[in-house]
Amino acid sequence: MTRPWRWDPCIAHSGAEVVNFINDYFAGKDRNVLVIAGAGFDPRAGVISTQLAAAGARLRGLFFQEIRPKPSTGLVSRANNNASALTTAVPDHEIVPVEIFGTDLAVVGGRNVASFVGSQTFEDITDVVVDVSALSVGTSFPTIRLLVERIQKGKGPPNLHLFVAHDPALDGAIQTVASDSPGYVHGFKGGLTLDKFGGAAKLWLPQLATGKRAALGRLHEFLTPHDTCPILPFPARDPRLGDALAEEFLSELESAWSVDTRDIVYADEQDPLDLYRTILRLDDLRKPVFSEVGGSVLVLSPLGSKVMALGALMAALERDLPVAYLEALGYDLDASVPTAADSTHLVHIWLEGDAYPQPRPPLYNERTNAS
Known part of the structure; x- marks a missing residue:
């Protein structure tokens, strides 16, 4: 028996609809908004906050500066300019430095940011906005999970919104210097550490992205999955992107990962709900097939488009799926x-709150729920 889906239907907006929603909803006098965003080098850092401020929203800001070893002077300068723009748009703010690596290069960013967000109070806040445009997966995923779990326990905030300024060309232009320590995003180990999943059929769903061959290769070695279903963007803003990625990863698809062409997953590059629904359908199909032979577990690796990463996040939250990730030691940007994004496509997901009837389908947790 398949489980009901928590975000079906889901309130979402895309493109010009996002601006209209911001102007109509957040300008309301009864709205007190906490906006959480990245104050890094990414040109998209201030897009959403500036739009909220222009709509007249009453804002308080938490702006995370992800600290990595030996950043280049150029990226530091970009980050400082973005921080200045964010603080101008949101005068009531706090800049929060977040160390991504410990002194031994262990990944601690997710735990650090979750600890900080968990210490916040939301007594006067009606809406929390998490803008993932300039936040890494290792930072944004734990933040969002913590907020969702607080809402589940009735500890607020009442409403949670996810925003992203999508620009695939910019995603491709940001080159990642990957670390050598693959692992799981903080809070997203799923059931892989449980004894009952020791013999589970492991299906890996990596999101293919330009320049990520080495990172995904290390993740494959780390996971040793039984099967791999790579995710390609289609439709996409660049209609040839899927073909270009298939060509870039040709040796992995044909040899290292042994992927049948029928196992490739296609997801709309600009619609996170498309990938969310696809992942849940795969999970629903595999559960009864493998139930008598050790079970099935899907492992996600969202290393590309931030919009598609939101779809993976929603599926991981709903089904307690593990998210394998290789944190970036640093970045390089030509x-x-x-310095300012000018061709972004805005996406909004109303993740939790007043818009949804109660009770809602619960989030699943492999540690507390029966199979």
Whole structure:
């Protein structure tokens, strides 16, 4: 028996609809908004906060600066400029430095940010906005999970919104210097550490992205999955992107990962709900098939588009799926890339709150729920 889906239906907006929603909803006099965003080098850092401020929303800001070893002078300068723009848009704010690595290069960013967010009070806040545009997966996923779990326990905030300024060309232009320590995003180990999943059929769903061959190769070695179903963006803003990625990962698809062409997953690059529904359908199909032979577990690796990463996040939250990830030691961005984003596609997901009837389908947890 399949479980009901928590975000079906889901309230979402795309493109110009997002601006209309911001202007109509957040400008209300009864709205007190906490916006959580990244104050890093990414040109998209201030897009959502500036839009909220322009709508007249009453804002308080928590802006995370992800600290990594030996950042380049150019990226530090970009980050400082973005922080200045964010603080101008949101005068009531706090800049929060977040160490991503410990002194031994262990990944601690997710735990650090979750600890900070968990210490916040939401007594006067009606809406929390998490803008993932300039936040890494290792930072944004634990933040969102913590907020969802607080809402589940009735500890607020009443409403949780996810926003992203989508620009696939910019995603491709940001080069990642990957660490050598693959692992699981903080709070997203799923059931893999449980004895009952020792013999489970492990299906890996990596999101293919330009320049991520080495990172995904290390994750494959770390996971040793039984099967792999790579995720390609289609439809996409660049209609040839899927073909280009298939060509870039040709040796992995044909040899290292042994992928049948029928096992490739296609998901709309600009619609996180498309990938969310696809992952849940795969999970529903596999559960009864493998129930008598050790069970099935899906492992996600969202290393590409931030919009598609939101779809993976929603599926991981709902089914307690593990998220395998290789944190970035650093980044490189060509100086020719504009300091301000000018061609972004906005996406909004109303993740939790007043818009949904109660009771809602619960989030699943492998540690507390029966199979």
